[in-house]
Amino acid sequence: MKTSLAILSALLLAVAIVSTNKARRRGGCCMVYxxxxxxxxxxxxxxxxxxxxxxxxxxxxxxVVFITQRNQRICANPKAKSVKRILKRLSRGKKNKTQDxxxxxxxxxx
Numbered sequence: 001m002k003t004s005l006a007i008l009s010a011l012l013l014a015v016a017i018v019s020t021n022k023a024r025r026r027g028g029c030c031m032v033y034x035x036x037x038x039x040x041x042x043x044x045x046x047x048x049x050x051x052x053x054x055x056x057x058x059x060x061x062x063x064v065v066f067i068t069q070r071n072q073r074i075c076a077n078p079k080a081k082s083v084k085r086i087l088k089r090l091s092r093g094k095k096n097k098t099q100d101x102x103x104x105x106x107x108x109x110x
Contacts, residue, residue, distance in 0.1 A: 029059040030075030038074055039082050042066065044089055052078070 046068050053063040064083050066074040076083040
């Protein structure tokens with residue numbers, strides 16, 4: 001009885017570890033922030049997408065996750081000035097693209 005309980009516990013632990021590692025590899029959680037030089041080298045046109053990571057489950061730090069054109073994941077501290085600056089520029093860029101699209105559509109209608 002004790003042996004089967006020990007085997008079952010070991011199997012459950014192994015499954016939990018494997019599933020946690022798979023989640024991290026798929027771009028799940030940032031466990032540490034990327035080094036500052038990576039952020040300095042990051043230009044806006046190299047950022048494909050970004051998302052906010054909240055503290056939940058295995059994700060133990062709040063982070064901004066930048067995904068580059070080469071699918072490199074950069075984990076950044078959302079409180080850092082450089083990160084705030086990048087997010088501000090990204091949001092400005094999206095607004096400008098939306099306004100450009102509206103202008104083009106209005107010219108076509110005329």
